Amino acid sequence: MLSHTITPETLHDLLDSDQKPAVVDLRLPLDFLVHTEIIPGAQRISPREIVANPDMLSKDQDYVLYCTCPGDDSSGIVLETALKMGFLRVKMLAGGLEAWKQKGYPVAPYDKPFRLDVQ
Template structure:
């Protein structure tokens, strides 16, 4: 009975912790349709592909014009991110966790026009929007 109680407490703790993390990462997303419309309208923006190297090796395609940048690199170079245009971030994480975390970091550093792409490159692909193949060895 003691083990069952401890297990129930652990599961409750993990559930509450996950909900708190998700609440912290709650930030306005942009949909694939909205991003495509912005691109079609010629709106200036910066799109950043934050996927990990193994994710890129498994799926070597990116949204046209996206800049590949590791999360750590974005943290170090946030001062180079333009403040006069929209910045769209995407990753391969559940709930866009990395993109949301980086968007919050950029917002704290004064970049207010930043949003994660809801569903990432997979949502883009599901809409049959164009993709660019990354060169061999690019990760």
């Protein structure tokens, strides 16, 4: 799995380059009550949605997944599932959103409506 992990520094550099990956925030709605910010440009998709409908991702696109779980649990589960399904251009942000913020990289308020389901 280490080869499918990316550091905040590397992601920051990629987001400023022509090789910009799609960034996916995997947090559940309850997580947004505590952490209300998101990496600018990231798309929030629940892990359950991706596992249930893998066609929402393209095998030709680079993706970086992140969450706020201790030990990157959600990102790790989705990464492992994606790799088994043949999505080889997927990486997990080491340390998730907290590591990104600790480096002083930008975050934006998450202001899209969401339902508070806990699944």
